[in-house]
Amino acid sequence: MEKANQSSPVMGFILLGLSAHPKLEKIFFALVLSIYLAVLLGNGVLILVTILDSRLHTPMYFFLGNLSFLDICYTTSSFPLVLDGLLTPRKTISFSGCAVQMALSFAMAGTECLLLGMMAFDRYVAICNPLRYSVVMSKAAYVPMVISSWAIGGVTSVVNTSLAMQLPFCGDNVINHFTCEILAILKLACTDISINVIITEVSNVILLGVPVLFISVSYVFIIATILRISSAEGRKKAFSTCSAHLTVVIIFYGTLFFMYGKPKSKDSMGAEKQDLSDKLIPFFYGGVTPMLNPIIYSLRNKDVKAAVRNLVNPKCFTQ
Numbered sequence: 001m002e003k004a005n006q007s008s009p010v011m012g013f014i015l016l017g018l019s020a021h022p023k024l025e026k027i028f029f030a031l032v033l034s035i036y037l038a039v040l041l042g043n044g045v046l047i048l049v050t051i052l053d054s055r056l057h058t059p060m061y062f063f064l065g066n067l068s069f070l071d072i073c074y075t076t077s078s079f080p081l082v083l084d085g086l087l088t089p090r091k092t093i094s095f096s097g098c099a100v101q102m103a104l105s106f107a108m109a110g111t112e113c114l115l116l117g118m119m120a121f122d123r124y125v126a127i128c129n130p131l132r133y134s135v136v137m138s139k140a141a142y143v144p145m146v147i148s149s150w151a152i153g154g155v156t157s158v159v160n161t162s163l164a165m166q167l168p169f170c171g172d173n174v175i176n177h178f179t180c181e182i183l184a185i186l187k188l189a190c191t192d193i194s195i196n197v198i199i200t201e202v203s204n205v206i207l208l209g210v211p212v213l214f215i216s217v218s219y220v221f222i223i224a225t226i227l228r229i230s231s232a233e234g235r236k237k238a239f240s241t242c243s244a245h246l247t248v249v250i251i252f253y254g255t256l257f258f259m260y261g262k263p264k265s266k267d268s269m270g271a272e273k274q275d276l277s278d279k280l281i282p283f284f285y286g287g288v289t290p291m292l293n294p295i296i297y298s299l300r301n302k303d304v305k306a307a308v309r310n311l312v313n314p315k316c317f318t319q
Contacts, residue, residue, distance in 0.1 A: 012094045013173045013180065017085040029086040035287040036079040042294035043068035049307035056307055059142040060126070063119045064297060066146050070115065071290030074108035077101060078286060082178045095165070098180040103161040106182060109286075110207040111153030116249055117211030118145045123242040124218040128225045156203045163196050208256065215249055244297045252289045 018025050050056045050065035081101060085091035093101070125136045164182055170190035177184040182200070186193050222242060229235045298304045 012092055013098050013175050015081075015085050015091040015093060015178060015180075016174060016176050017082070017091060017178045025086050029083060032079060032082055032086070032287065035291050036075055036083070038291045039071060039075045039079075039287065042291060043071050045308060046294045046297070046304070047072075049304065049310075053303075053307040053310065055303055059122055059137040060119075061303075062142055063115065063122060063146065067112070067115055067119070067293065070108055070112050071293055074105070074112065075287055075290055077104035077108055078179045085178055093180065098185075099161055099165045102164070102180040102182055102185065103157050105179065105286075106160060107153045107157035109153075110156050110203070111149050112252070113207045113211045114149035114152055115146065116245070116252065117214045118142075118149055119245050120211075120215040120218040120249070121145075123245055124222055126241060127222050127238050152206065156207060160196075160199060160203055163199060167191060167193065167196070208253075212253060219246065244301065247296050248289070248293055251292065255289070 018028060046068040047065050050061045050068075078101065081091075081093070122137060122142070126133050129136065160182060164185050167186070167189040168191050169188045173188070175181075175184050175188065186196055186200075189196075219242075226235050226238045229238060298308060
């Protein structure tokens with residue numbers, strides 16, 4: 001309490017980034033820049049083909065187009081700040097700028113979790129109830145599903161961000177991270193953060209627990225249905241329609257659970273390595289996953305590959 005009384009309001013924050021590891025900064029700058037450009041290019045092309053090719057005007061590709069747009073927004077909310085910070089030893093960011101960046105990153109991550117759950121339901125209906133697919137997954141159904149994902153992600157972000165930024169920081173404004181990550185912000189507070197922890201846990205249940213449970217149940221039914229298909233060719237065709245989504249889910253959620261579920265190190269050397277990993281691992285789900293999404297979906301999808309070829313070579317439309 002004495003510390004709080006003697007402190008002055010925090011007007012901005014200092015992002016340490018990799019300042020403790022200067023030898024890694026140039027390497028990491030090149031890596032982050034390469035990933036960011038790949039995300040913009042790959043997802044930008046995927047958005048274009050889902051809009052321009054009439055054959056891709058289906059619920060699955062509507063979800064995929066939104067996922068690509070979401071990935072671009074997600075990386076853009078943090079990667080430019082990271083790149084700027086790698087060029088500046090001690091990157092400063094204003095209090096309001098930190099709040100906006102944190103809110104956007106949180107909203108995009110939460111929305112992607114929910115959207116992946118919605119996409120699992122789409123694959124469930126397509127494989128388990130193909131005759132009713134056009135009725136169940138009508139435009140009146142899949143558009144509100146996407147809108148609700150964005151809305152829930154946005155609301156949970158606003159709630160968590162507003163509560164975090166109202167905390168007293170007692171003059172401690174050094175964030176040991178590349179960006180204004182909410183867990184790093186909460187560590188700076190000099191007051192009881194139990195309410196923030198509770199709200200964060202509730203958000204994790206909504207944005208992580210519920211979608212993972214939903215996806216798991218959907219794939220139990222999907223796999224059971226595929227195994228009942230008599231022909232090997234039929235099973236292969238059915239599984240190919242959901243293999244891309246399943247791959248993305250495993251990579252995205254696997255990295256998230258590894259990041260937030262791993263045990264904390266107690267020795268100083270282990271804590272230092274863990275501190276570095278806490279900074280680097282988020283880029284696997286914040287950058288590598290959005291970069292891989294277009295590749296995963298296009299490599300195993302003939303329609304997407306054909307649409308990309310038509311985009312690159314417009315003469316294909318007239319043949």
